[in-house]
Amino acid sequence: MKLKRVTAVARKTLRSLKHDRRTAGFLVLMPLFMIAIFGYTFGGELKDISVYVVNLDEGTVNGSASASMIDELQSRDVLRTLEPSWPDGYAQSVDSVVDNVRNGDAWAVIVFPQNFSSNVESAIDGPADYLSSIQGILWIYIDASNPNIASAIITEVQTTVQRVLLTQYDIASPVLISQDMVYGEDAEFIDFFAPGVMGLAAMMVTFMLSIISFVHERSTGTLDRLLTTPLTEGEIVAGYAVALGVVGLIQSLVILSTAILLFQVQIVGSALLVLLVVFLLGVGNQGLGFLLSSIAKNEFQAVQFMPLILFPSILLAGVFWPLEAVPDLLRPVSNFIPLTYAVEGCRSIMIRGWGLGEVWPEVTVLVCFAAAMLLLSTYGLRRRR
Amino acid sequence: MRKRSVKMVGATREGDASQDGRAIVTRQLRKEFDDLVAVDDLDLTIGKGTLYGMIGPNGSGKTTTIKMLVGLLKPSSGTAEVLGERIPLKGRISDIGYMPQEMAIYTDLTVSENLQLFGSIYSMGQERLLERQEELLSMVDLSDRGDSLASQLSGGMKHRVSLACAMMHDPEVLFLDEPTVGVDPELRMGFWHHFDDLKARGRTVVITTHYMDEAVRCDIVGMMRQGKLIAEGSPRDLMDRSSTSNLEDAFMAFSKGVAE
Numbered sequence A: 001m002k003l004k005r006v007t008a009v010a011r012k013t014l015r016s017l018k019h020d021r022r023t024a025g026f027l028v029l030m031p032l033f034m035i036a037i038f039g040y041t042f043g044g045e046l047k048d049i050s051v052y053v054v055n056l057d058e059g060t061v062n063g064s065a066s067a068s069m070i071d072e073l074q075s076r077d078v079l080r081t082l083e084p085s086w087p088d089g090y091a092q093s094v095d096s097v098v099d100n101v102r103n104g105d106a107w108a109v110i111v112f113p114q115n116f117s118s119n120v121e122s123a124i125d126g127p128a129d130y131l132s133s134i135q136g137i138l139w140i141y142i143d144a145s146n147p148n149i150a151s152a153i154i155t156e157v158q159t160t161v162q163r164v165l166l167t168q169y170d171i172a173s174p175v176l177i178s179q180d181m182v183y184g185e186d187a188e189f190i191d192f193f194a195p196g197v198m199g200l201a202a203m204m205v206t207f208m209l210s211i212i213s214f215v216h217e218r219s220t221g222t223l224d225r226l227l228t229t230p231l232t233e234g235e236i237v238a239g240y241a242v243a244l245g246v247v248g249l250i251q252s253l254v255i256l257s258t259a260i261l262l263f264q265v266q267i268v269g270s271a272l273l274v275l276l277v278v279f280l281l282g283v284g285n286q287g288l289g290f291l292l293s294s295i296a297k298n299e300f301q302a303v304q305f306m307p308l309i310l311f312p313s314i315l316l317a318g319v320f321w322p323l324e325a326v327p328d329l330l331r332p333v334s335n336f337i338p339l340t341y342a343v344e345g346c347r348s349i350m351i352r353g354w355g356l357g358e359v360w361p362e363v364t365v366l367v368c369f370a371a372a373m374l375l376l377s378t379y380g381l382r383r384r385r
Numbered sequence B: 001m002r003k004r005s006v007k008m009v010g011a012t013r014e015g016d017a018s019q020d021g022r023a024i025v026t027r028q029l030r031k032e033f034d035d036l037v038a039v040d041d042l043d044l045t046i047g048k049g050t051l052y053g054m055i056g057p058n059g060s061g062k063t064t065t066i067k068m069l070v071g072l073l074k075p076s077s078g079t080a081e082v083l084g085e086r087i088p089l090k091g092r093i094s095d096i097g098y099m100p101q102e103m104a105i106y107t108d109l110t111v112s113e114n115l116q117l118f119g120s121i122y123s124m125g126q127e128r129l130l131e132r133q134e135e136l137l138s139m140v141d142l143s144d145r146g147d148s149l150a151s152q153l154s155g156g157m158k159h160r161v162s163l164a165c166a167m168m169h170d171p172e173v174l175f176l177d178e179p180t181v182g183v184d185p186e187l188r189m190g191f192w193h194h195f196d197d198l199k200a201r202g203r204t205v206v207i208t209t210h211y212m213d214e215a216v217r218c219d220i221v222g223m224m225r226q227g228k229l230i231a232e233g234s235p236r237d238l239m240d241r242s243s244t245s246n247l248e249d250a251f252m253a254f255s256k257g258v259a260e
């Protein structure tokens, strides 16, 4: 293995990308596009979420605390509050309203119980944690099938109630809403998926570039030509790996800076370690693309391989939702997808601030993946002669 | 150092071909694709410093023979030596140059970048590389197109780049598979002057062609048909033996078995 020849191959690969402005632009724009689309879709402000409000509050002589909170909720645009229609003007059981959530007409039912106002008034002179000690001061029946929407509703109700309590009643005590929050606020969700998108983009690009370039090299005869020179198979593979690894790195830099600048994503741990993880993932996928290119006879067949590799990775590697959301039956598949480890690693580094001391298992898996792919593709190429 | 030890390994009972003036020797070289015999027990000897022309109709096995010699195809049986080393070459692989029949250049690189890639694979120094690049660009008359993307060249120009790529490292043995296809007549003449030059410097050139006016300029012409060598000799000799006045007729005569 001669370094000079490896760099010759790497340089030629990068140069051809440089000349192909559309592809080069695509390499930079695609991750931007992905992060923007996903950022705004999942992380952006949610609006007009349908919820029913059931106000059973009987009020006190001083008026109704729930009324001002409902006014406040309605003055904002996150929730669209619906009035339950009581047949015959008769207040039926809350359960019949919750049916609207069960059948998908609304995302939640917010219930202010009869003694809501009196509870609030008692809190004015009560101990600081008075309200948070009352179970069920406020009820939310929620459809948690979409964690983003669920958390948006809870966040909205929580902040609105607390704002009204503070401004109108001078109560700073938190309110206990009987609901477990699965995900945090918007910003935290971005923090969750930014590492995922980064890994996914790096993987997609290195895999696609590699399989297409090699099918092209094979079909145009340039690969044959390279094989009649002193270049060894290992040097060709290594040259490509370096070039595509660099492409993955550049992409990750673009994604990281976009995530930081546009979406205020925090990187708690080392950005360099994140880049190392992405580089390993890129090198491994380059090898995978290379291997599959020897099975594909032309560009058309190569394109058919892409969904085969990309779909499981998108769905099962924990990019957009946690691995815990993957059905048990498919969990073993997740464990076989290298992207799973890259995403997990990046996430731990970026959110938890973990270092190599903690993410070494993920890094080890990726090193093995990259090494195995490089060796296999070298072997595959050698077998051709 | 490396070359010498490999030579020893490649040497055969009949002596080291690289020392007895033979650049290429094949013995019963055969290639089958399923039940099709592309090259049929070919025995070929090409001396050093020879301009050797391979002619024959489409599918007669010219490309297959060359591909085996440069190590891209594994013979079904038989052996061959190039510069004294048994194929597939290792030690002497830097001493051969190969221009494939298909236009195998990187169309998403510029002309100079293509040349530089092949130069740097052979570990040529920067200075030598640029010098050689200039030489070859002027030979293929593309001096002013060095910075053009290869994809923007005409078909014939691409062939010229491909030829230049094979010659960057000035190899001892050059395999050129139809190097002049699509090249205009004037430039073709220029190429042949250049091939004569190479020969004068002791280089061995194996060329396949369908142009008889080119074949006539070779030292030795090998006529191939259905994977076999049906006749071989200098153009003059071949015409005399078949009592014809051109190589086309000579080929017809040999393939009908009229001559010899």
Ligand SMILES: Nc1ncnc2c1ncn2[C@@H]1O[C@H](COP(=O)(O)OP(=O)(O)OP(=O)(O)O)[C@@H](O)[C@H]1O
Pocket (backbone or CB within 6 Å): B033, B036, B037, B038, B056, B057, B058, B059, B060, B061, B062, B063, B064, B065, B101
């Ligand atoms: N990869 C392959 N698989 C199957 N058959 C092949 C393959 N390559 C060549 N052949 C067959 O081998 C025979 C010889 O082909 P070859 O390319 O050597 O001919 P050629 O003399 O170079 O022809 P041309 O003048 O058209 O270039 C042909 O019948 C061809 O169909």
Ligand SMILES: [Mg+2]
Pocket (backbone or CB within 6 Å): B062, B063, B064, B101, B177
């Ligand atoms: Mg041919």
